[in-house]
Amino acid sequence: MANMEPGKEAYFEGRYVPIEEAQVSILTHSFNYGTGLFEGIRGYYSDAEDCILLFRLKEHVERLVRNFNVLCMEIPESAEDIEAICVEVVRRSGFHEGVYIRPICYKSELSLGPKLNGVESSFCCYVIKLGDYCEIEAGLDVAVSSWRRLSDNAIPSRVKSVGSYVNSSLAATEARQAGFDEAVFLRQDGSVAEGSAMNIFIVLDNMLITTPPTADILVGITRNTVMELAREELGLEVVERPIGRSELYVCDEAFFCGTGAQVAPVRSVDRRVLGNGTPGPISRQLQQLYFDVVMGKVDRYRHWCTPVS
Ligand SMILES: Cc1ncc(COP(=O)(O)O)c(C=O)c1O
Structure with a gap:
């Protein structure tokens, strides 16, 4: 975790677990073949409202779910569930600053062979603190x-x-x-x-x-x-x-x-x-x-x- 500070809990295998427990096996399909889909969603901390505002959460989840078809992804969580999980990982983080949420759908089966159909998929989600990712002032x-x-x-x-x-x-x-x-x-x-x-x-x-x-x-x-x-x-x-x-x-x-x-x-x-x-x-x-x-x-x-x- 050289350059990131995650929230204490992640959503993994259907529940919220301490981030240290959210681990995948080296046998996992997506680890071997890159067969995962993800999103990156920012949350901005508003001093005035003392809350984190997630920006265009719905549209990010829509894009993720729409692309399931390309990678033949099927997961138990619905789009509404994914939105609720994104909110919940942020809530559980207790962060009072800018955050970045990373929902991931991945081929979680422990199986060999580069193919997409008939390979089991899962969903996980974590949050990290994030400020500016690149220089935005000088150009x-x-x-x-x-x-x-x-x-x-x-x-x-x-x-x-x-x-x-x-x-x-x-x-x-x-x-x-x-x-x-x-x-x-x-x-x-x-x-x-x-x-x-x-x-x-x-x-x-x-x-x-x-x-x-x-x-x-x-x-x-x-x-x-x-x-x-x-x-x-x-x-x-x-x-x-x-x-x-x-x-x-x-x-x-x-x-x-x-x-x-x-x-x-x-x-x-x-x-x-x-x-x-x-x-x-x-x-x-x-x-x-x-x-x-x-x-x-x-x-x-x-x-x-x-x-x-
Ligand atoms: C390759 C690529 N293009 C464009 C974007 C911008 O997409 P968005 O505005 O949805 O974050 C991203 C992600 O941030 C990206 O990884």
Whole structure:
């Protein structure tokens, strides 16, 4: 547990157990083949309300359950159960700060052979404390990765599967070893996909552009949030279309977004500085709005926040 502080109890094999007891065997199918699905959900601590607000819990659980079909997952817990378990692990943690919830559905059978159907699955869930996952003030220096994004016909990126994060780890490691903060994945056709664990937006002539759901991306819930805030609150035109690599060099602004990354402005791509090298006005406004919304300060979006006290 080098870099994380978990809550004392996790949900494992149908009950709440001390985190030390939530252990899987080395014979577990998902440990051997990466056959698991997961979510990452943030909870923001609100001083004013003295509670943790889980952001878009319902949408995260919906995405998880929708993707069961791809990995032939069947678990006893319903979507409503999963939501209730996420709330309960946070409640039991007693944390009074920002948290990150990790629900996981995984092939729990102790069996050999890379297949999906007829292999037993289980659900578990834990919570950790989490602050900012990447720099969100000064802007990130990012690099286009030499690793291509997994394609839909290899391992679908729309599915947040355990095994697909080898691809993310390769790109993130390459970028950091070369002195950058983050990576941008291209697809097999050379167009832009997303970051290692975040979606990407560019701003061109006051228009917000992001890659479409068919561009080998995880269709992010933060991406959806940003698109709605941009349209509804800032009156911006938002377009989903393929993005060419060189558009990353000539755009006015760029930013990443994701549950972990939040809204993280990009200040340079492959050492080409964007604008004046500081986060642009649209990135800043969206970042501010995003933080107001997740902290439950905007009535219109209050239904996105689930309070846990
Ligand atoms: C590969 C990838 N893309 C995008 C995202 C953003 O998705 P979300 O906003 O739903 O967290 C994530 C997860 O955080 C991710 O791992």
